[in-house]
Amino acid sequence: MKPSVSCVFVCHDGDGRILLARRSVRARDEPGTWDCGAGALEFGETFESAVTREVGEEYAAAPLAIRQLGVRNVLRADSHWVAVVFAVLVDPAEVRIAEPHKFDELGWFTPQALPSPLHSQLAETLALFG
Template sequence: MAERTGAPRVSCVFVCHDGRGRVLPARRGAGARDEPGTWDCGAGALEFGGTFEAAVAREMYEEYRATPLEIARPDVRNVLRGEPVVSHWVAVVSAVRVRPDRVRIGEPHKCDELGWFAPDALPSPLHSQCAATLALLPAAVRGRG
């Protein structure tokens, strides 16, 4: 977990989906920043002067070697971690439609498995922030619309 700082950072979180009700979590590997062995969505920090969409496309290619077909930004979360708070992120959460046959692990030191799952049949354990992120997605992405 990052050290406590005086200002929150912006994270562009993305949930890949196939447009047919399945989502793509990744299992965090031994080299992940936190919670290795848990399943999570993709994410990356917003760079100064960059757009949310550019950050998502960059991080998606780095992590999954795929390009987005469609990016929808459903919501924003305030993420406070630790007691006392040691990490504060503003998470801009996007739903990203991708071609399932184009996805592969791009950062094997951070991720050791990818899988397509129905949102009501996700693998476990989930990263501590994953369920709250998935809850923000539109019903159509979660397979209920």
């Protein structure tokens, strides 16, 4: 199995809150957990294009600013992802669930008051968000 590249994004409002989505029962993994967004990099895409596409697909919003935070090597029992992590400024008024088969709730949270349970990979991603 070869590694895949994922663009992981922590959407924020510029005022200290981050956007998290609760994964629905039909989510690919860890249903019921809260997570930031992510999506696979497609052939020929720039990182910024992938993030813009994925934020639109997941949250129906257009990024106002995109900043690369770092890279994580994510090894799981059945997959290996190279996760390029971004901070993405969005307008909270634009955000909605655009993929109801993946998510059943959205919420804005401060890093000090996160919901529970969290996706197993979220803590390491938020450490890069700082």
